[in-house]
Amino acid sequence: MSLEVPPSAQPHCAVHPDVLAGGTCSRCGAFVCADCVRFPLGSERVFCVACSKRPEVDYLEAFRLEHWGRRDSWAWTVGMLTLSLLLGVFLSLASGGAPSRKEWLFSALYLASVPVGGAFFLGRPWARPALVVTPLVLALGAGVLEPAQRIHHLLSALPFMFVAVLIHRDVRNRLFFRQPVTPGALAAMWNRLRNNPIARQAFHFGLSGLLMPLLSPLAVVCGVVGLFRVKPQAHPPIGRRGQALAGIVLGVLGPLLWMLVLLPYLDQHFGLVRKD
Ligand SMILES: [Zn+2]
Ligand SMILES: [Zn+2]
Known part of the structure; x- marks a missing residue:
């Protein structure tokens, strides 16, 4: 818009006709006032109230629809x-x-x-x-x-x-029963199922690997994959960098601990291990 706009023709909010608009919705183009503008989590664009609730904008809403009526x-x-x-x-x-x-x-x-x-x-x-x-x-x-x-x-x-x-x-x-759920409960479920589950798995493998060293390589592999998936700027944002890193560290520490603790123990008690 490069033409001069007389003050009387300045854009007004599509919902509140007596309030001047501060911008437009990036999806439908409607003028929005400061009260109506929405910044969805993980999105860099702005939306009007109606568009902010659409599945392609609101990933939690999309997630809800995905499970709506689906047998669990x-x-x-x-x-x-x-x-x-x-x-x-x-x-x-x-x-x-x-x-x-x-x-x-x-x-x-x-x-x-x-x-x-x-x-x-x-x-x-x-x-x-x-x-x-x-x-x-x-x-x-x-x-x-x-x-x-x-x-x-x-x-x-x-x-x-x-x-x-x-x-x-x-x-x-x-x-599944098409019952309403709170946004908080939905967000928690999304976080559990969709927010980089492999990074969380890496952390669990890493912890278990301290007792069962066979799981330690899995912790490292899952940790590396999980680390590559971390994208805080994406829509929706993918996190759990800390858990991915913890999985890698624990996955390396697990076998080291066994080598430093178990092998000397075996050596001392049974003389089974290498002689330096
Ligand atoms: Zn809109
Ligand atoms: Zn408005």
Whole structure:
């Protein structure tokens, strides 16, 4: 724009017509005022409010859409467990002689959880809370059938209830059920899955390598690869330089420690190692 612009024709914000614009959105070209301009994390461009929420601009939004309604590993786990429960009940009924009345009742009790597991696998919203209460309901039902074993049944249900609560709170599983998640939870999940996971792996290999030196070369390799992936200026920014470096250092230190500590020990006690 090289033409002279009279003051009355100066650009105004597309959203606030009485406020002068300070710039334009780099995606749609709309005029934006100081209140409307957005600087997305990791991007050097500026956007209007609407464009800043678009998947190609907001990587967390793109990440959310990627997992929205997509079956996660918890859903697969619940589905497979339900299937094995179903098979187990039928096999135990089919094997041996005629089932007793108690065996029939227990089978019916366990089969009652099959619709919950099936609906969970299919992503039906009601199955999310139902999965949390199912172990408790089964334990209470088993307690009614076997009053002497009531405490035992309740205690056996505890680990299942604990896992069910973990599943209920899992961000990725919430996305499979198309449940809203907070931006913080989404950012944490992105950080765990997408922010240079190989650098984090290098750090873990490096630490484990202090006890298991066979892992040390892996730590060095992952550390070098992770280090090359670090790009703080990229959109989205890729970090974990520190973990990549720590992985390399630990990966070198691990075998050194073993050579300095273990080999002299072997030498001293068994005389197995080189004589200087
Ligand atoms: Zn825009
Ligand atoms: Zn505005």
